[in-house]
Amino acid sequence: MHPFRRGGRRPVRQLLSLLIAGSLVSGCSQTSAQPQAEGSGHGGIAGGAPQTPKDPPRAADVALAAGAGRQGRGVVAAGAADASYNYGPTVMAENGRTRIWWCSQYSSAPPPGDDILYAEGPSADGPFTGPGGGAPPAVLSGAPGNFDGMHTCDPSVLRVGGTYFMYYTGAAGDHALGNAIGMATSPDGIHWTRSNGGKPILGASHDAHRANVYGAGQPSVVFLDGWYYLMFTDTTGRAAGWNGAGQFVIRAHDPAFREGVEALGEKGFEPTATTAAPRTRSVVDAFSVDLEWVGALDAFAIAHETADGTTITFRDRDFTMQPYKPVVIPGPWKEGPGLVRRPDGHAPTSVGDPCDLVSLDVVRATETGPTGAPTGLKHFGLDVKGAGGCSTPSRSTATFDGVAMPSPDRMIDLYRRGERIRIDRRSVAEVLAGELVNRPLPQVPEVPVKTRLRSGATVVHAYGRGYGMVLDGQLYGLPDTTIVPLNGSGVQEIDPRQWDGAARGLPLGG
Numbered sequence: 001m002h003p004f005r006r007g008g009r010r011p012v013r014q015l016l017s018l019l020i021a022g023s024l025v026s027g028c029s030q031t032s033a034q035p036q037a038e039g040s041g042h043g044g045i046a047g048g049a050p051q052t053p054k055d056p057p058r059a060a061d062v063a064l065a066a067g068a069g070r071q072g073r074g075v076v077a078a079g080a081a082d083a084s085y086n087y088g089p090t091v092m093a094e095n096g097r098t099r100i101w102w103c104s105q106y107s108s109a110p111p112p113g114d115d116i117l118y119a120e121g122p123s124a125d126g127p128f129t130g131p132g133g134g135a136p137p138a139v140l141s142g143a144p145g146n147f148d149g150m151h152t153c154d155p156s157v158l159r160v161g162g163t164y165f166m167y168y169t170g171a172a173g174d175h176a177l178g179n180a181i182g183m184a185t186s187p188d189g190i191h192w193t194r195s196n197g198g199k200p201i202l203g204a205s206h207d208a209h210r211a212n213v214y215g216a217g218q219p220s221v222v223f224l225d226g227w228y229y230l231m232f233t234d235t236t237g238r239a240a241g242w243n244g245a246g247q248f249v250i251r252a253h254d255p256a257f258r259e260g261v262e263a264l265g266e267k268g269f270e271p272t273a274t275t276a277a278p279r280t281r282s283v284v285d286a287f288s289v290d291l292e293w294v295g296a297l298d299a300f301a302i303a304h305e306t307a308d309g310t311t312i313t314f315r316d317r318d319f320t321m322q323p324y325k326p327v328v329i330p331g332p333w334k335e336g337p338g339l340v341r342r343p344d345g346h347a348p349t350s351v352g353d354p355c356d357l358v359s360l361d362v363v364r365a366t367e368t369g370p371t372g373a374p375t376g377l378k379h380f381g382l383d384v385k386g387a388g389g390c391s392t393p394s395r396s397t398a399t400f401d402g403v404a405m406p407s408p409d410r411m412i413d414l415y416r417r418g419e420r421i422r423i424d425r426r427s428v429a430e431v432l433a434g435e436l437v438n439r440p441l442p443q444v445p446e447v448p449v450k451t452r453l454r455s456g457a458t459v460v461h462a463y464g465r466g467y468g469m470v471l472d473g474q475l476y477g478l479p480d481t482t483i484v485p486l487n488g489s490g491v492q493e494i495d496p497r498q499w500d501g502a503a504r505g506l507p508l509g510g
Contacts, residue, residue: 001103001114001153001169001179003214003235003244003287055392058316061325064384069309069330072379076126076363077119079104080135085373086117087365088154088218088288089338091124092189093348095430098124098340099189100363101139101166102377103153109138113150116140116168118190124340124361124379131190140168140184140192147172147180147200154218154288157189158228159343161509162431162482164189165255167230169217170200177204179215181232183256201257202250202275204236212244218336220291222300222345223510224317225417227251229345231291231302237279246282247289247302249319250275264319284313288336294347296358296389298398299323301347303337303362310337310362310380329362329382335374337362340381342402344434344510349403355390355443359383393418396445402434402510405441412436416506419450421471427486428453432478432508451476451505456488462499467491475502479509 077100078086089102099120109115119128119136130136140152148170156167164186171179180200184192195201204215218233229251235244249264250257250272262269265280286304294301299314309330316323329337340361342348350357361381365374389399397418404414407422412429414421423429430436451471459478461467467478469489484491 001151001171001214001217003212003218003233055394058321058323060321060323062323063325063386064327065386066327067383067385069328069380069382071331072125074378075376076121076124076379077102077128077136077377078375079106079117082107083117084371085365085369085375086377087335087374089363089377090155090157090220090290091338091340091361091363092157092159092343093124093340093435094159094343095436097122098128099157100128100338100377101155101157101189102338103155104138106138106141109141111142111144111150113142113171114153115142116152116155116166124363124381126379137190139190140166142170143194143198146170146194146198147178148182150174152182156220156290158221158223158345159189160223160255161479162187163480165221166192167201167219167221169219171215171217177206177209177213177215177236179217180204181216181219181230196256196258202230202232205234205238205276205279206236207238207278208236208240210235210240210242210244214244218288220289222291222293222341224293224344224346226253226507226510228253228255228257229291229300230257231283231289233287233289234279237282239280239282241282241285245285245287246279247284247286247304248279248282268318268320283315283319286336290337290339290362292339292341292345292347294358294387295401296347296350296355296387296399297324298389298395301339301360303329303339303360305333305336305364309333310364312360327360327382327384329360329380331378331380332366333364334368334376335365337364337380342435344402346402346434349400349435349437349441351437351439351441353385354399354441355396356387357383357385358387390443390445393445400441400444403441404429404433404436405444406439408440413449414508415444415447416508418447419506420447421476421506421508422449422452424453424455425487428483431482431486434510453487453508459484459489459491460494460499461491462494462496465496465499468499469508470502471505473503474505475499476505477507477509479507 115138121128149172151171154169180203240246314324367376369375
């Protein structure tokens with residue numbers, strides 16, 4: 001929901017030794033995906049920054065060579081006939097198709113209020129339709145009696161492993177500081193289940209009360225190095241502007257932000273007891289913003305609307321400096337943009353020039369509909385050159401992190417934090433990679449194969465820790481159990497002490 005609109009318009013050791021020796025056969029039956037967000041721990045995916053050589057301090061405000069802006073032919077996505085507004089999209093490029101979720105309203109989807117619609121198409125230029133064709137369905141609507149009883153809007157969708165996470169604005173009424181951020185999970189991006197017991201994961205901080213009584217909402221989430229980064233609006237934040245504008249950032253290894261939360265403040269990211277800690281630092285003076293990580297630039301890109309179009313502002317990993325000058329994607333707009341991102345919230349790789357060229361694409365509302373709310377979702381974009389993504393070993397690591405591609409022996413190579421992991425089955429690689437390209441990229445540095453994920457390899461699970469696989473003597477974390485049936489594997493229970501004592505490899509899912 002937009003801060004200035006009201007109403008319906010928008011409101012281990014012995015066991016591990018056996019595994020290492022290859023003498024343990026698969027145990028238990030194949031299981032369906034179990035997201036860590038619903039389990040008792042998140043140890044399978046947590047991790048620090050890539051272990052790569054440190055570069056010299058970066059220069060700030062480096063100018064990128066921006067090409068001419070591009071624009072699609074017309075409206076690319078809209079709800080059925082009774083959907084009088086369409087805005088606030090999140091856009092995912094995934095395995096050869098583009099998926100989009102956005103805010104609208106259907107009379108056929110009670111209660112009266114904002115609904116989140118879903119559609120898919122061949123590219124950001126559409127056309128987008130519901131699954132199998134036809135009108136886009138409403139996939140999340142209000143839950144009467146809960147914090148999101150009337151409105152569900154402003155989706156931001158990620159996929160980590162085989163689990164989709166949707167972060168959204170929910171409200172039981174119209175503003176009055178009631179807006180808050182909720183989360184739902186899904187195995188397919190279409191059928192959603194509310195998380196956290198149906199309660200919000202973040203609400204207004206109430207640092208300062210202003211004339212704008214929107215509250216908290218408009219989330220955008222990125223998964224990077226085992227961290228979930230959540231950027232959001234809070235009109236009550238201490239560092240928000242006079243009109244409530246501002247964007248705040250928290251992060252955690254837990255996708256539901258129930259523990260281990262760090263908030264971005266004046267001294268960088270610092271631990272905080274709750275998601276309601278004072279909002280002491282805003283990174284951009286705007287509403288309805290989208291966020292992505294650009295590996296080739298080794299920087300976050302923040303997309304927000306300004307007078308000339310969508311301005312892209314860049315920040316380093318710690319949000320401490322701006323390594324590049326902003327660029328502008330020109331054209332008309334009426335509401336905030338949705339960046340075209342890969343499933344983990346990173347920018348897609350340029351297959352032709354992955355080291356130097358970055359494509360920045362958005363879908364945004366461009367006109368005002370009959371109810372006075374934004375509609376007319378159209379695609380805009382531009383390319384920037386001069387990224388220097390292969391200029392140093394650490395920059396190469398960032399550029400190709402999470403990218404998978406065919407190997408010479410008809411398997412798939414996954415590049416993860418400077419390591420190369422060979423995977424037997426393409427379907428498994430599609431789940432674990434942030435992005436799978438269809439041909440080898442010659443620009444990838446020569447990295448020895450660290451380990452191999454073989455068909456049928458056993459998955460281990462420790463209560464309170466997570467899921468993983470022992471590959472060449474190291475325990476590699478998994479985000480969920482999606483690859484179990486895909487890889488022909490089984491799940492073996494182990495003691496948490498065995499998990500804790502194992503040599504640790506990288507998280508395979510992020």
